[in-house]
Amino acid sequence: EVQLAESGGGLVQPGTSLRLSCAASGFTFSNYWMHWVRQAPGKGLVWVSRLNSDGINTAYADSVKGRFIISRDNAKNTLYLQMNSLRAEDTAVYYCARASYDYTDNYHYIDVWGKGTTVTVSS
Amino acid sequence: QTVVTQEPSFSVSPGGTVTLTCGLSSGPVSSNYYPSWYQQTPGQAPRTLIYSTNTRSSGVPDRFSGSILGNKAALTITGAQADDESDYHCVLYMGSGIWVFGGGTKLTVL
Numbered sequence: 001e002v003q004l005a006e007s008g009g010g011l012v013q014p015g016t017s018l019r020l021s022c023a024a025s026g027f028t029f030s031n032y033w034m035h036w037v038r039q040a041p042g043k044g045l046v047w048v049s050r051l052n053s054d055g056i057n058t059a060y061a062d063s064v065k066g067r068f069i070i071s072r073d074n075a076k077n078t079l080y081l082q083m084n085s086l087r088a089e090d091t092a093v094y095y096c097a098r099a100s101y102d103y104t105d106n107y108h109y110i111d112v113w114g115k116g117t118t119v120t121v122s123s
Numbered sequence: 124q125t126v127v128t129q130e131p132s133f134s135v136s137p138g139g140t141v142t143l144t145c146g147l148s149s150g151p152v153s154s155n156y157y158p159s160w161y162q163q164t165p166g167q168a169p170r171t172l173i174y175s176t177n178t179r180s181s182g183v184p185d186r187f188s189g190s191i192l193g194n195k196a197a198l199t200i201t202g203a204q205a206d207d208e209s210d211y212h213c214v215l216y217m218g219s220g221i222w223v224f225g226g227g228t229k230l231t232v233l
Binding site: 046047057061110115116 | 161175181212227
């Protein structure tokens with residue numbers, strides 16, 4: 001069974017750092033692009049970051065660029081999100097998501113989601 | 124700043140048909156934005172319904188369909204059921220590796 005399991009969330013103070021992990025199982029992790037998406041309490045989904053399969057090509061939302069770093073360890077089947085200089089507005093459930101390749105449209109689309117891990121930034 | 128727009132809320136009667144839309148503040152939505160749709164119930168992770176405008180994800184019933192209607196991407200639910208009551212999120216691909224979600228639509232079936 002394809003599964004994504006996030007961990008590492010918690011309560012942290014503004015200005016501090018936190019690293020989220022996403023353990024993948026049930027598929028060949030190294031073949032897939034991966035995303036982080038977050039959802040603040042009572043709000044909609046917000047795309048955060050994307051990483052290609054070999055871990056070289058990254059993309060970030062403007063709201064996190066320069067503060068967050070996405071990375072992966074294909075040997076450990078794990079995706080990471082290093083979050084630095086955390087702000088109250090970073091408070092959210094963070095989901096990791098797998099992106100599969102659509103050969104018809106030459107496009108990677110999100111098809112599998114983890115259950116999320118909660119990050120709360122508060123003093 | 125690019126804004127993706129969705130109706131905040133919508134209601135449909137059981138057995139009825141509803142179309143939710145996904146627009147773009149800067150202009151028309153086309154298939155080149157590869158619109159995708161996700162269903163989410165409270166406290167649960169999202170579930171992928173539709174990708175690349177109109178392709179159903181594995182296991183999604185055919186009463187869910189995606190299209191481009193006018194200047195927007197659209198998700199149509201035909202024969203709505205009680206368990207379709209959920210939040211529906213769209214996302215558009217802006218290029219250069221950037222995706223933007225809409226604010227989501229809360230669908231009530233009553």
